[in-house]
Amino acid sequence: MAAMPMKRESNWKRQIKRNKWLYVLVLPGFLYFVIFKYLPMWGIVIAFQDYQPFLGIRDSQWVGMENFTNFFSNPDFFRLLRNTLVLALYDLIFFFPAPIIIALLLNEIRVAFFKRTIQTLVYVPHFVSMVIIASITYVFLTPQGGVLYDLISWITGKPIDVLASPGSFRPLIIVQMMWKEMGWGTIIFLAALAGVDTEQYEASIVDGAGRLRRMWHITLPAIRTTIVILLILRLGNFLDTGFEQIYLMTNSLNRDVADVFDTYVYTVGITQGAFSYSTAVGLFKSVVGIILVLGSNKLAKKFGHPGIY
C-alpha cells in the first residue's frame, strides 16, 4: 500500500521530465488562466466585504450578505430586472426568428449568384464594431439633419427624436441587433438546410404540395433540431443583453429604461467606485446566469442533443 503513492509520484516526475518542453510551452497559457480568469473568481469574495482598496482583501471588513440585501431592497433592482427581462423577451420574439425566416427564403433561391451576393452583403455588419453601429444610427437619426430623422418627421408630420425618447429605446436596440446580426445568424441554418434530402421534395410534389407547404412540412422540420438547440442556448444567456450596445445607446433621457445589470455594474463600480456592492450585483447576475446555462443544457440533453458542455 505504501509503495503506491511513491510509484505514482516517480511516475509523474518522469512524465514531466520527459515532456519538459511541453510544460514550458503550456506555462504562458496556464498563467493566463490563473491570473486573468481564476484570480478574479477569487476576487468575488469582496462581494461579502466592505472592500477598501488601501486595506486590500485580507484586511477589509466582512459584512456577510449586506451588499446583497442592499441591492435587493434598492428600487434600482426592480428597474434593472424589468429592463433586462423586457429586452431579453423582445430579443426572443423579434430577433430570434429573423435569421430562420431569412435562411428559409435564401434556401428557396435558385440563382446561385443572387444567393451568394445577398449572403455576402448581410454578413458584413457582423464584423463591424458596436461603436460604428451606434455611430451610424446616430448619424441617421440625429435631429441635426439625420436622413432618417427627416424621413420620420416627413411621414408622421411631426419631429420625433428617436434617440432621446425612452419609448423608442427598446425597439431601437432590437432593430440595431437585427441589422447587425440576423444575416450572420443564417449561416448555421443554411448549413443545416444543405443536408436536406431532395427526394423528399420530389415526393411532396407528387402529392401536390405547393411551395409554402413544402417549406412548412419539409424544410422547417429539417432545421427543427438546430432551432431548438439555439433557442436553448439563448435561454442560457437570457440575462446577457450586451454591455457595449446598451452603454453606447444610453443617454440622460432614456437612462430609466436603458439601465441593465451590466451597465449598472459599470456605472456603480467603475465610475462611482462602489466595488463591493457592484461585485455583489455582478455575482447575482453570474449565479442566475450559470443556473440558466446548466438548466438549459439539461433541457438540450432532454431533446436528444448530446449536450452543449
Place this chain on the structure above:
Amino acid sequence: MNSRLYNSPAGKVFDIFNYVMLGILGILTVLPFLYIIGNSFATEAEITERSFFLIPKVFSFSAYEYIFSSSTIFRSIGVSIFVTVAGTLVNLFFTLTMAYPLSRSDFWGRNVMMNMVIFSMLFGGGMIPTYLVIRGLGLLDSYWALMLPGAISAFNLIVVKNFFQQMPPGLEEAARIDGCSDLGVLWRIVLPLSKPVIATFALFYAVGHWNNFFSALLYISDSDKWPLQVMLRQIVLLSQASVGDMANMDPNFVQPPEQSIKMAVIVVGTIPILLVYPFLQKHFAKGVMLGSIKG
C-alpha cells in the same frame, strides 16, 4: 432538381416576393455604408443642402485631411493599428503554445487544464474583480491592458486544440525518429500544416482588437492612449448636447466636428474590416461549423 417543383403560378408569385424581399434586405444592409462613404467625401454645404445622396456632386477630401491632420484622431488610429498587430501576435502566441501540449494525449495534467479552461467559459469573476486584478498588476493605462486580459479565447483554444489532435500521428512520430524535439515538432511540422487555421484565427482575433471598445473604456483613461473606437464615440456620439453625457467629453477636443468629419471617422473605423472581409469570408462558414461541434 425537378423544374416542375417551382413552375406553378403560385410558385412564381412566391419567387417574385422572395427575390424582392431578399433584394431589399441586401440593399438595407449596404445602403447605410454607401451613404456614409458618399457623404464623407461631400462638402458641408452639400450635406445641408441635399437630403439624401450616395454620390456627391463635388468631391472633397477635406474631412480626411482634417482627420489626418488632427493629432488626436491620427494618434488614436496609430494606437488601434499597434494594438491590433501586437495584440493578435500575443493572442496567437498564447493560444498556439497552450493548444499544442493540450492536444497531446501523453501530456500529464491535460484533463485538469482542460476542465480549468471549460469552467472559465461557464463562470467568471465579472467586471469589477477583473478590473481590480488589472489595477493590482499596474496595467491600467497601459496597452498591455488591451492585449493581456483577452490573450486567449477559451473557445478558439479548444477549436485549435481539436485541430492539432486530428493531425495524423505518424507525422510527429517520423519527425521524432529523425531527432526532432517537442519544440521542433511544433515549429517544423504542426504549425506549417496549420497555416489556414492560424490565418483564420489571426483574422478573427485582429477584427476583435480593431473593434474593441470595452477594454479601452475600462482600463484606459489617458486620452492620448485611446484607440479609434473610443475616439469615434467621443466624436460622433458625444459631440451633441442632446445625446450622451457632456461630462465624459474629452476636454482636449476643441474643434467641434462637422457631419462629414463624423462620416469620415466612421469610414476609417470600418475600412480595415472591409479589407479583411474577403479573406475572412472564405473561412467563417467552416469556423461556425467547427464551433457547433465543439468538445
